[in-house]
Amino acid sequence: xxxxxxxxxxxxxxxxxxxxxxxxxxxxxxxxxxxxxxxxxxxxxxxxxxxxxxxxxxxxxxxxxxxxxxxxxxxxxxxxxxxxxxxxxxxxxxxxxxxxxxxxxxxxxxxxxxxxxxxxxxxxx
Numbered sequence: 001x002x003x004x005x006x007x008x009x010x011x012x013x014x015x016x017x018x019x020x021x022x023x024x025x026x027x028x029x030x031x032x033x034x035x036x037x038x039x040x041x042x043x044x045x046x047x048x049x050x051x052x053x054x055x056x057x058x059x060x061x062x063x064x065x066x067x068x069x070x071x072x073x074x075x076x077x078x079x080x081x082x083x084x085x086x087x088x089x090x091x092x093x094x095x096x097x098x099x100x101x102x103x104x105x106x107x108x109x110x111x112x113x114x115x116x117x118x119x120x121x122x123x124x125x
Contacts, residue, residue: 002026002114004096009119012086016123020081022096022116029077033103035059035112036070036081038092038121045095049081050103059103064090086123093118 008020020036035050049070050059058070069082079096097112104111 002098004098004114004116006094006096006116006119009094009121011122011124014086014088014123014125016086017082017084018086018121020083020094020096020119020121022079022081024077024079024096024098027098027114029098030054030074031101032098032113033101034070034072034079035097035099035103035107036068036079037095037097037109038090039095039118040092043092045109047107047109048094050099050107051079052103053101057103059105059107083121086121088123088125090121091123092121094121 003025005023033052037045039045048064051070067085072079095118096116098114099112
């Protein structure tokens with residue numbers, strides 16, 4: 001069965017860094033674009049990055065651009081999210097997701113096919 005398992009979340013001080021990982025199984029990883037979303041309490045799930053199946057295009061919204069970097073290792077069926085200069089407003093549960101091969105202009109949650117269970121990221125001020 002399809003599985004996406006996130007890891008790497010935790011508590012970090014503002015200005016710090018974290019690297020999230022998402023290990024995929026049960027589908028042909030290299031055929032799918034991969035994305036990261038986050039959801040804070042009382043807020044909608046929002047996309048924070050997307051990387052195409054062939055690793056040739058990425059997407060970031062303005063509020064994380066320059067601070068977050070998505071990458072993937074197709075040989076390991078794993079996608080990563082390197083987060084730096086973290087802010088308290090980055091606090092959320094972070095989810096990875098798999099969708100069609102190319103990232104859309106603005107990825108929405110409905111676009112993705114498979115989801116992980118999420119990992120908590122807490123940034124203290």
